[in-house]
Amino acid sequence: MRKAASVILTLCIIAILLVPVSELPEFGSENSPAHNYVSKTYLEEAMHETGAMNIITGIILDYRAFDTFIEATVMFAGAMVVLLLLRKEGEDNEQHYS
């Protein structure tokens, strides 16, 4: 019963998602509305303003450095939570200074 319902639900979701895909522009076409003035400005000004030859590094570490900072914070927070959950007891007693 549960398996039949899940199969029908998944097929419905795939069918609903395939309807807009048939109206997207072609894969790899030049004049799709996703390539507008934003990417043109990034490609022309990145080497002159940031001094990087790898344009993607120039974007993620100079124009959008705040996103990279938040991502490093998310990774650090994930490591802290795993440390809190999985550490064994008795480990902290060795490092206490009296």
Add this chain to the structure above:
Amino acid sequence: MERLIANYVEVCAIMLFGVGFMTLLMHNNMIKKIIGLNIMDTAVFLFFIAKGYISGKQAPIVVGKLEEASAYINPVPTSLMLTGIVVAVSTTALALALTLRLHQKYGTIELDEIIRLREA
């Protein structure tokens, strides 16, 4: 209908999303559910990065001389998804740590047994 064959990368991404979704729903084991979540993440990344490709142009790395802006592909989707991949790794690690604590407390990782043990 011909568009579906021309956009084969996006169709494969949605099939992968469906596979991950069915893995999430059908199994009782916690680790298989977490694998299903990770597969859905990968499908979304594939769909988004495929929107930046222009056929016949080169990668956005300057070799020698900077060419004009219409000789490179779109660099914006790649740099946005770099953040998403790292967040997916952190989410999977956190979910697996919670599964380990569940196993320490209840002795099993099947979901219906855990629900039965909690109601008893």
Add this chain to the structure above:
Amino acid sequence: MSSTILSVVSSVVIPFIQLFGVYVIINGHISPGGGFAGGTIIGASLILYRMVSGSDAARNRYPYSRLIKITCFSLLSYGLIKGYSFINGGLDLHMYDLPIGTPGNIFSGRYLLPLNIFVGAIVASVMYFFYSLFSEGEI
């Protein structure tokens, strides 16, 4: 997991893996790569050392207090350097900035090299923490 072949071969291979990871981090703004890929490579070499030599030798060589200090210092320094650079450029204060140099050198771009190094340190340390906590429960 301590056989003689693994110990001898890994003691030859691990320095080369770390050298390659440092190369990918430092040339992050000239060739493909950058902080995240290089940090993963260095983290993989730390995990290999812990797998082959056991947890006592790994705890002597990479102690927990040193790794956590490196991670926290890198995250705070990334925030301070990028905050200073944003305020300096946004309010037109014209205080001291690193020079932009000629594209193609390693010391070019204003703050690209220090930021790549900090991101690489954070990613390598987090990968090592994940492995050691899941396999044994202590770092």
